[in-house]
Amino acid sequence: MEVINTTGRRKTSVARIYLSEGEGTITVNKKELVDFFPSDILRTIVNQPLDLTNEGGKYDIKVNVQGGGIKGQAEAVRLAISKALCEINAEHRLVLKPEGFLTRDSRMVERKKPGRRKARRKFQFSKR
Template identity: 70%
Template sequence: MEMINKIGRRKTSVARIYMAPGKGNITVNKQALEVYFPFDLHQIVVKQPLTLVGEDGNYDIQINVDGGGIKGQAEAARMAISRALCEFNEEHRSPLKKEGFLTRDPRMVERKKPGRRKARRRFQFSKR
């Protein structure tokens, strides 16, 4: 069977995945999923699309994540896996789309403006 490669993004994180039918091995940056994402929450986020369509343990997935924080990386991987599942079986598209796994979250960090402490926070003002 063929190997599919897809990209998912979230905030500044980019996840590139290689997915092929197999025994359910998931590696992230050449480490086991449990080693790279030690928190259960992030492991669940990565596996969400597989569990939703009932394909948990049917695919071997290699994930390369880059940039951002751990949560952004997990959500980027979730999006890439969802896109790959749609390519394997078009019937998976509607449940994944309904859960919002195929929609790119456009929210990004707002830039810092000059004359302010942060993006919106102003410097302390003293009347006297």
């Protein structure tokens, strides 16, 4: 099996992964998964597609992730892993698609408009 390369995005986070056969190590920005994502919830988010398809421990995953916050990064990695698993076996799509793991969440922060304090916040108005 060759190396599979996919990307995942969430908000302003971009994750690029390289998936190859191995013993199940996940390296994020040259750190172990436990070191990069200290929270159990974030590690669970990253491992969800592997657990759902029973592919945990079969592949080594190298991840480069940048931008956004730590939760957006975790969800970007989850999308990239899901896309890679679908490339390996098309039947995984039937399991991952209903869970929403193949859907890119494109919501981003709305930009600040000129003349306003925030994106939609108007200045205080008083009639008198």
